[in-house]
Amino acid sequence: MLNATVMNHRDMLTATATATARADQEGFLGPILNLSEPSAPEGSTVTVSCMAGARVQVTLDGVPAAAPGQPAQLQLNATESDDGRNFFCSATLEVDGEFLYRNSSVQLRVLYGPKIDRATCPQHLKWKDKTRHVLQCQARGNPYPQLRCLKEGSNREVPVGIPFFVNVTHNGTYQCQASSSRGKYTLAVVMDIEAPNSHLVPGILAVFGTLAVVTVVVALMRVFREHKRSGRYHVRQESTSVPLTSMQPTEAMGEEPSRAE
The missing domain is CATH 2.60.40.10 (Immunoglobulins)
Known part of the structure; x- marks a missing residue:
């Protein structure tokens, strides 16, 4: 129902009414966002598409469709990093100089093997x-x-x-x-x-090793010292006798040899 304003001008009547369109009356319920595989195995190709009414401009993840009324699409090779990724689509409709906006989102699940x-x-x-x-x-x-x-x-x-x-x-x-x-x-x-x-064991072993070496050295020195004290030493004595030489009788008596007369 419209509330009209009627104006009389000579033999002509003019009726004027103002109406405001609602979004649902224009078929603008928001963009439809779809995934080719909501739960995609790792390595598979996933297609994301967004569409709306005939005169609606849609934009998918920041990339607008070619023209109003056209869908927006993108494809990706699903990886582990895409698990839980959200895709956003916005739709814009101009009605009588005013802009109406609707948004939609969808989340992708990627199936991948366990990792530590x-x-x-x-x-x-x-x-x-x-x-x-x-x-x-x-x-x-x-x-x-x-x-x-x-x-x-x-x-x-x-x-x-x-x-x-x-x-x-x-x-x-x-x-x-x-x-x-x-x-x-x-x-x-x-x-x-x-x-x-x-952590003390290596140090203790080192100490015991050092003590063992010192003990052995001291024992060897003691044995050497005892051996030195109890050893026999042979001293070579010089002879005190005077060697004998042969002498002539006259030499023995101390007389001069006789001379022939």
Whole structure:
């Protein structure tokens, strides 16, 4: 129903009415945003499309359609980084010099296998015995994977992400495995538990080694000294006798030899 204003001009009547169009009357309920695959496997091609009414200008992720009434589209190769990505489409309609706006959004889910972030899961842990620690390992994937860390040889499980009491029996290598319907991912983690005063053992061994060497040296010196005191020494004495030489009788008597007369 319209409220008209009637004006009489000679033999002519003029009726004037003003109406304001509503969005729903113009078929402008907002843009329709679709994904070819709402949950797409990693590596697959996904098409995103946005459309609206005949005279509506749509813009998808900042890129406008070619003309009013035309849909906007984009394609992408789905990767892990696209998981949870939101796409936005805006629609604009001009009615009697005024602009009407509608927006719509949709989220893409990408299915990918489990992974363990090495930056948040150290491969070598050095902790002290009888202390409390947290194994800070995190897994990701879609669907979300289950993460377990089991010790090699015994399959002993340690908790992940919550505090637990550490002792020397935790020494060893653990296989941390993230698993889901998309596969498995394994990362080795080594736990090195330091026993009380274990850092003093090398020093103590060095001291004992030094003492042993000193003891041996002192013992050898003592044996050498005792041997030196109890040893026999042979001194060669010079002879005190005078060697004998033959003498003539006259020389023996001290007389001069007789001369012939």
